[in-house]
Amino acid sequence: MKIKFKKLKVASAILTSFISSQALAAETSKIQFSGAVMQSWQAGMEVDGAAANPANAESDSGFHRLRFALNVNAQVSERVSIFAELAEEPNDWNNGSAAISQDLAWIQFDMTDSLGLRLGNLISTTQTFLRYSDGAAVQANPFVGNGLVDMITAEEGVWVYGVHDVSNDTNITWDAVVSTPDFFADFSDGRGYNYGLRGTLNFANGLSFGAGTFKTNHDIEAVRGKAFGSAIGLGDGDNYQFASTPVSARGTHTLIIPGVDAFIWQADVQYKIDNFMVHALYGNASDDYSWANGQGSLQTDYVEQESEMSFWSIEGKYDLTSSAYIAVRYQESTNDSEGIETENDATRLQIGAGWWMNDSTLFKVEYVNQEEDQFSGGGATDFGAAGGAEWDGIIAEASVTF
Structure with missing residues (x-):
C-alpha cells in the first residue's frame, strides 16, 4: 500500500507540475479560445422556370448540417499575435467529408499603434462594411443568407492595414493585400498574384464612405483545367440549398467573371x-476572359472574350428593441458581357428579423x-434558356458564440 501511495504522490506531483507549466505558458502567451455553432x-x-438543374425544381424542407468553428488567439509578445479558425463549413469549400479545416489564420505584427501586418490566409474583398455569414460565424x-453580389473570398498572402485619426471625430481606415488564390499551394507557371486595396472615411455622426478595388492576374494556361482563376467573383458560400446542387457550389451567386485577368x-x-x-453600394467587375461554354x-x-457585370445593393436594419430587429436588403446585378444586351438582370430580395436571447445567442428568420433573367448568369438558371428562373423560400437560423 505504501508503494502504491508513493507512486500516487509522484504521479500527482508530475501532473501538478505539468498543469502548472501549461498554465504558466498559457499566461505568458495569453492564449484564448472562442468559437461559434450554427444550426x-x-x-x-x-x-x-429554366432551372440549370431540373432536379432542383422540387426541393423539400429540412435542416442543414450544423456548422462549427473554434478560434485560437495567442498573444506571443507585445506586438506579435497569432489567430487561427478551425471550422467545418459545408456551405463553402468543404467537400462533404465533414472535416474540420483551417480557413482563416494569420500571424499578426502590430508595427505601430496604427499600422499592422498579417501573413497567412486572409480576406480578399472589395467590400468595406462587412456583414456576411461564413460557416458558423454568422x-x-x-440576414441568414449572404448577398447576391458579394465579392469576397479568402486567399493566401500578406495584408497591411492601418487606422488614422484625421481629427477628434473623424478617422480613416485602409488595407492592402497581395495574395495567391489557392489554399492548396498551386505554383503553376503564370499563376500570378492578386492585389487589393480598400479604404473608409468615417465621421462621428455615423456617416461613412468606402471604396475597394481588386485585381487578379493569371495567365490563361495557368488556370485552364481549374474552375476559376480567383473565387472572389463567385462570392463566399451561401446558406440556401437546393435538392441536387452541392452545398459548396455557388448556385445562388451570379457567375459571370471567372477571375482570370479581372x-x-x-x-x-x-x-x-x-x-x-442604411448601406448602399455600386460596383463593376470585368475580366478579359469568359468561361468557354457560357456563363x-x-x-x-476559357476563351479570350470580355465578361463584365455591374451591380448595386441597398440594405437597412432597424432595432425594434435592445434585443430584436428587422432588416431588408435588395441587390441587383447586370450582365454587361460582350454580345449581351437584354434579359441580363438578376435580383435578390431579403426580408429578415432577429432576436437576441442573450449576448451570445441569436435567432434569425x-x-x-x-429572379434570374435568361442571360443574367445566375447560378440557378439554365443560361440562355428563354424565361430565366425564379426561386424563393423561408430560412431560419440559431447561432451561439462562446
Whole structure:
C-alpha cells in the first residue's frame, strides 16, 4: 500500500507540475479560445422556370448540417499575435467529408499603434462594411443568407492595414493585400498574384464612405483545367440549398467573371447610429476572359472574350428593441458581357428579423426571393434558356458564440 501511495504522490506531483507549466505558458502567451455553432432550417426552395438543374425544381424542407468553428488567439509578445479558425463549413469549400479545416489564420505584427501586418490566409474583398455569414460565424450578418453580389473570398498572402485619426471625430481606415488564390499551394507557371486595396472615411455622426478595388492576374494556361482563376467573383458560400446542387457550389451567386485577368471596384456609403443602419453600394467587375461554354456555371475552360457585370445593393436594419430587429436588403446585378444586351438582370430580395436571447445567442428568420433573367448568369438558371428562373423560400437560423 505504501508503494502504491508513493507512486500516487509522484504521479500527482508530475501532473501538478505539468498543469502548472501549461498554465504558466498559457499566461505568458495569453492564449484564448472562442468559437461559434450554427444550426439552420429552410422551407422547400423550388426553382421555377429554366432551372440549370431540373432536379432542383422540387426541393423539400429540412435542416442543414450544423456548422462549427473554434478560434485560437495567442498573444506571443507585445506586438506579435497569432489567430487561427478551425471550422467545418459545408456551405463553402468543404467537400462533404465533414472535416474540420483551417480557413482563416494569420500571424499578426502590430508595427505601430496604427499600422499592422498579417501573413497567412486572409480576406480578399472589395467590400468595406462587412456583414456576411461564413460557416458558423454568422452573427455580424443581420440576414441568414449572404448577398447576391458579394465579392469576397479568402486567399493566401500578406495584408497591411492601418487606422488614422484625421481629427477628434473623424478617422480613416485602409488595407492592402497581395495574395495567391489557392489554399492548396498551386505554383503553376503564370499563376500570378492578386492585389487589393480598400479604404473608409468615417465621421462621428455615423456617416461613412468606402471604396475597394481588386485585381487578379493569371495567365490563361495557368488556370485552364481549374474552375476559376480567383473565387472572389463567385462570392463566399451561401446558406440556401437546393435538392441536387452541392452545398459548396455557388448556385445562388451570379457567375459571370471567372477571375482570370479581372478588375473589380466598389464604392459604398453607410449611415449607422445606435438603432438604425442604411448601406448602399455600386460596383463593376470585368475580366478579359469568359468561361468557354457560357456563363452561369463553373467550368474548366476559357476563351479570350470580355465578361463584365455591374451591380448595386441597398440594405437597412432597424432595432425594434435592445434585443430584436428587422432588416431588408435588395441587390441587383447586370450582365454587361460582350454580345449581351437584354434579359441580363438578376435580383435578390431579403426580408429578415432577429432576436437576441442573450449576448451570445441569436435567432434569425428570413424570406428570400431571387429572379434570374435568361442571360443574367445566375447560378440557378439554365443560361440562355428563354424565361430565366425564379426561386424563393423561408430560412431560419440559431447561432451561439462562446
